Amino acid sequence: MYLHEERLLCGDYPLNSQPRNYGYCPPDWKDAVRRGQSWNRGGKVGCEPELSALQVRVSLQGRELWEQFGDIGTEMLITKTGRRMFPSCRVTVTGLNPQAKYVLMMDMVSFDDDKYKWSRDRWEVSGMTEPHLPNRFFIHPDSPSLGERWMQYPVSFHKLKLTNNTLNSSGLVVLHSMHKYQPRLHIVQSPDPYNPLSGGYLRFTFPEAAFIAVTAYQNSEITKLKIDNNPFAKGFRDNGLNRKRFREKEGQSSEKLNERQLQMELKSSNGSRPVESDDEADVIVSSSSSVDSYGAAGSRTDDITSLSAAPNPLISAFMNWGAAAAALPCGQEGWGVQDPMTHNTHTYNTLTTRDYGSPGQHNEARHTGLSNVASPLFLPHPPLGQTHHLGSVGFRRPQAQSRKPVGPHPPHHRGGPSGPAPELSHSHSHSHTSDHQPQQPQPHQAEFDYPLPLPPKVSRMYLPESALCSLEMSPSPSGSGNPWSLTDMLNRIHSREGSGINSVSPQGKLLQAQAQYERPGLELGVNRELRPPQPNPPLPDHEPEYLPLHNMMCYHQNSLIGFAGLLRDNHVDPRVPSCKSPMPDL
């Protein structure tokens, strides 16, 4: 468990004053956890937490899209008010106890110790990283929920927002601009008074979802990719031809052009031959100026046009909810997956047309479609005691402190030494075997593609996300419409648990990080220089640490209401009233 880093960080920053939606790690919660854990362990030494004994699997959804971004070098915009991630993190979870309650949280951890800068057309290392910022967990709004529910649908963290405002008090995940981060998922089992073995803590990192935080997009290809795939950026598609600014600009250009043509015609009528001047070329360039910003670097206008003519299948998936629904069971990355038999990328659209034609037949049609395209679940189990690195992002790593260019992410698991997907599947054990054969996408290899039904409510357009949104549709008890606050979560837990909370001994076992460089594939090819992400050196093995959520939340809660001192005095006895009884919504 990487408590070391978190504890140091939290002490330097004030408590999040609005912890409604997000968790926060108070200054010495680690001590609280330790003490509480020690207290709890008193009666049950040697009992392994249930969560640690489960074969929990997590797979990142939308892998195709992540790979597209990763190949270029993913950038995530961070703003003062907070910016959502795109692609957002969506995961499927298996192996949980269906009847146990879990809290899912996500935070961002440094991918490396470097600061980057954009130099013309590539990322370069530009010095050492700045001091870490306080870890703020984004607690999934549906937390806590039964394992059954977490496993029912993919879990979306699309509401997670990133910011560069260290003073923000609205519960955003604070990042440094021009630094590289990777998402990290936490699964914490809620304590169950009737199950002394309940509790536990698992953590999963997603190196293939690594990104560089920026305040303005640097790589135009990233911009283009985002515009093509993000429904909210639809207004920037079609080369921006439907935008007012463009129209105005074009109108001005047209007027200019017409004026010049008129002048030339006048000249022509006066006997002088029209001349193709540079100015005229300028006019043309001017009229297509907005195109440049949408096209890939170096791309030409005709390329853009062809893009518009041939819709991106990813766009289609977003635009066509049926297609997305068909793709969903394949983890939504089925957008670009070819039919294994026909190798026809239109297969899913065809299926969509047939099965999802009527909005009134959502559920049934969806089920049919799922049956047709879903792959059987086959998720071999990596050994416990390992952090589940689901892949890696192949930023070419320059020599330290040199200003060698940092190339884009190399393709994943296509000849990829850093293939992301297989780790979860059976290939976790042999995907990076000595053969180093490029791995082709295997739609019928479950990996992350296993049948998951769509939630009852689907969105018209934003389906890949909204399908997951239903997970977050349960209103907060506070009625604010906001995601579940810690208070809400505690109330919810305790309303179910009633008395007897004291008997629990929530404990967790850290899954030790499996250093990526231990995988044979990373030793080859262009990734030879890739330094495995080691943002948070694990503590020595002889010092096992646990993260009982209950303790953490109790401490958090009590810190907020001024009971921190009492907690410390009482060695974080989880029996403090504020943790047992419903608490006012802060």
Place this chain on the structure above:
DNA sequence: TCTCACACCTTTGAAGTGG
């Protein structure tokens, strides 16, 4: 490098309508 106002877009829920 960063901030901000802007236009464009989707999402969401309330209100209205008809069977």
Place this chain on the structure above:
DNA sequence: CCACTTCAAAGGTGTGAGA
């Protein structure tokens, strides 16, 4: 009462100018 449509507000996008 239910299903459907319409509408407006809220909020998520990238852009581009300016600091």
